[in-house]
Amino acid sequence: MLKKLLIANRGEIAVRVIRTAKALGYRTVAVYSEADANALHTELADEAVCIGPAQVSASYLNMDAILDAARKTGADCIHPGYGFLSENAAFAQACKTAGLEFVGPPASAIELMGSKRRSKIAMQQAGVPVVPGYEGNNASDHELIEAARDIGYPLMIKASAGGGGRGMRLVEQEDQLVDSIQRARSEARQAFGDDELILEKAVIEPRHIEIQVFADRHGNAVYLGERDCSVQRRHQKVVEEAPSPFVTPELRAAMGDAAVKAALACNYEGAGTVEFLVDKDRNFYFLEMNTRLQVEHPVTELITGQDLVAWQLAVAEGRTLPLRQDQVQLNGHAIEVRLYAEDPTHSFTPQTGPLHVFGPATGDGLRFDSGVRSGDTVTAHYDPMLAKVIAWGQNRDESRRRLLRALEDTTVFGVTTNRYFLGRIISHDSFGAGEATTAFLQQAFRDDPSLAPHQVSMRELALAATIASHGRSGQDGWSNAPATTTPMTLECGGHHYQLQVHKAANQLIVSHGDANYRLVLESQRDGLLCIIDNGVRHRCQYHIAGDHLYLQASGQAVAFRDITHQPTAGAQAHGSGKVRASMDGAIIEVLVTAGQQVRQGDPLLVLEAMKMEHPVRADRDGRVTGVLAGKGDQVKRSQLLVEIAADAGEEGDR
Structure with a gap:
């Protein structure tokens, strides 16, 4: 019987593992870098150990420091989460050598499936269909160039040790090949310390479908349905759902059987994900096997009613799988999106800075997996994902509707996020019809105005002016105030808005040029403003930090600066050098x-x-x-x- 679990990870996955482990009676140990000293996962664990500075190479990738933390705290098992050391065969072996139970597959399976080249060869031998390509021993530039001529274009270059879209390039014609090989090698070397590459024939506009598999030490293996991860940007998943709207019962059974074959072929144990590309004719091809728990595992949990971390711990203790294949039932539909601190209007640039307010939506069928809360800071040291937002429904439309509402009702003040863009994806007609392939985002949003900077409305200017006028004073500061007209200057997105604000008791009129907007103020307290607009009562949330003002109304978040009392300073001209x-x-x-x-x-x-x-x-x-x-x-x-x-x-x- 295992008693104390160390989680060798951070953020939302560490929080998620800690919660299940504690519910099952395990004592828990968190590890953290100096940058994460006050992170949520360190507070939730029973004990926490600092393992080094912010740089991942000196902390979350420092095997010696993590093993030393296990020794200090008396942990008898280690859960690697995902990312970092989760698919590092040397770490799995080091845990075993130290007498610790690694909550994951054996090192031999990690090593085999960690190589795209070797894993493709193993899958061919096991009878699992694979994408045609080149996975030879000699992966020199010359050999790749020669192989590309035989494969034909378009083709994919992939880092053999890669994942998450890094070290991956689509090559559509021969004159792009040499530069793409060099770029892929550089990216693979930076990300994985290994620049070995393989080539694959590009499957055009496929579905990206993955099968959740589980195996125990007694020769049992099952699959728990599929997840559709076709909505991707730069080969990184944006939306995941289960079951897939494209997969038939017959295709599910065929892919599930192939995934179980893949697991048994490498003597697998624990949770794994076998990823396939599926073409328009529903032919499927092995892509890779991830030897860990996936980011998107919550959608599988919601449609199966199973806790996959609990399954992992059961397998690590040597128990048999909780269910046989004929006992696995799928119920309803679940969709997950990844809420990132990034700016879709500027090439999805990651954002850093304080997270003044983080308020996840609540309601039936909603689940938030997050490792942050209000007051945290988003740094450049780690992935900018704030949360996984997951919605379950009896059917796909109910799940979509709940997810859209959850995105609109979630409050994030302090950093720009992709929240509004995610809502546009989920509400898109093609996604709603279940037609999204891996080309969906490029096709649907190439010229879409949702990716343009938000155009501030008069209503938003009026709300911002109201809050800037009264935000610090509270309701008592304006309900009995004499009538006044004052100038105000707000800045948003590099644009300056010269306003005239007329206040008379709870009536407010904001003018910008020839445009006017009238509001009636009902109440204002604790970051919540209630107004009457054209006879309809509305509520909006806000937060003030210095001269910054954050506003959320009707599902749209807008950030302003009150520069009324600052010297006039135009935004830096485009093309300044x-x-x-x-x-x-x-x-x-x-x-x-x-x-x-x-x-x-x-x-x-x-x-x-x-x-x-x-x-x-x-x-x-x-x-x-x-x-x-x-x-x-x-x-x-x-x-x-x-x-x-x-x-x-x-x-x-x-």
């Missing part, structure tokens, strides 16, 4: 030197942040006069990186 970091991160490549001529849009440096590479591009034509950051430098958001002087002719035109 002052190129700054869009987020905290590390410079991993410098592509220009002083004196070099560049064109607007040319890449200048490559910034790595939140596990992704982000090119930093020139904002004007001209000559580079200064490169102020070097390879390996840690930089802060808004830090000046490169200066570009306009050409003489251009400067004269100005």
Whole structure:
């Protein structure tokens, strides 16, 4: 009988594992970096141990520090969560050597399935269909170029040790191949320390369907339905649902049987996910096997009524699986979205900063898995996911409707999120019809106005002006106040709004140019404003932090700055030549030197942040006069990186 579980992870997955473990009577141990000293998972665990500085290489990837934390606390088992060391065969073996139970598969299975090349060969031998491609021993650039000619285009380059879309490139024609190989190798080396690549024939506009499998130490293996993860951006999942609207009962049985074969072929134990690509004719091909619990496992839990972490712990204790295959029942429909601190209007750039207010929606059929709460700070050190938002319904439409309401009613003040964009996906006609393939986002949102910066309405300006006028004073500050008219300047998205605010008791009229908006104030307290607008009562949430004002009304969040009493300072002109970091991160490549001529849009440096590479591009034509950051430098958001002087002719035109 295992008694004390150490969770070798952070964030929402650590919180999720801790809650099940404690419910089952386990004592729990959290590990944390210096940046996570006050994180939610450290508070929920019975004990917590600091394992190093913020950098993952020195903390969450530090096997010795984690094993030492287990020794100090007397833990007898380790749950790796997902990411970090969860699919590291050496870590699984190190746990075993230290006398600790690793809550996951044996090291041999992790090692086999951790290589896309070796796992494809093993699946072919086990009779599981695979995508045609090249997975030879010699993966030199020359061999890949030669193999590509035989495979044909389009094709995919993939990091053999990869995942999460890193080290992956779609190559549509031959002249893109060499550069794509070099980029994929660089990204794979940075992310995994291994630049081995494979090639696969590209399956155009497929469904990405994965099967949840479980195996125990007694030769039993089952599958618990499928998840449709076709809605992806840059090969990273955005929406997951179970069951798939595309999968028939016959296809489910065939894919499930293939997934069980895959697990048995590598003597698997515990939770695993076998991922397949499925073409329009419902032919399916093995993609990879993830030897861990998946981010999207809650949708499987909701339609099966099973706790998969509890299953993992049961298998780790040597017990048989809780259910036979004929006992697995699927009930209803579940959809999950990943709520990220990122800005969809600016190429989904990750966002950092304080999380002033984080208020998940509540209601029947809703589940939030999160590792943050109000007052936390989103840093550049880790993945910017704030929460997994999951909705269950008796059918798919009920699940969609509940999820849309949950997104609208969730409050996030302090960082920009993808919340509104997620709602646009779930409400899209093609998604509603169950037609989304891996090409869905590119096709449906290529020119969609939802990705443009939000256009502030007069109603939002009026609400913001109301809060800016009365937010700190409370209801008593305005209910008996004499009539006044005062100027106010609000800034939002780089635009300045000159307003006139007329107040008379609880009546308020806000003017912007020739436009006017009238509100009646009902009440205002504790970050909640109640108004009457055209005879209809509305409530909106708000938060004030210094001169920043955050407003949420009708499912839309808008951030303003009250600059009424600040000196007039226009926003920095586009094309100034002052190129700054869009987020905290590390410079991993410098592509220009002083004196070099560049064109607007040319890449200048490559910034790595939140596990992704982000090119930093020139904002004007001209000559580079200064490169102020070097390879390996840690930089802060808004830090000046490169200066570009306009050409003489251009400067004269100005």
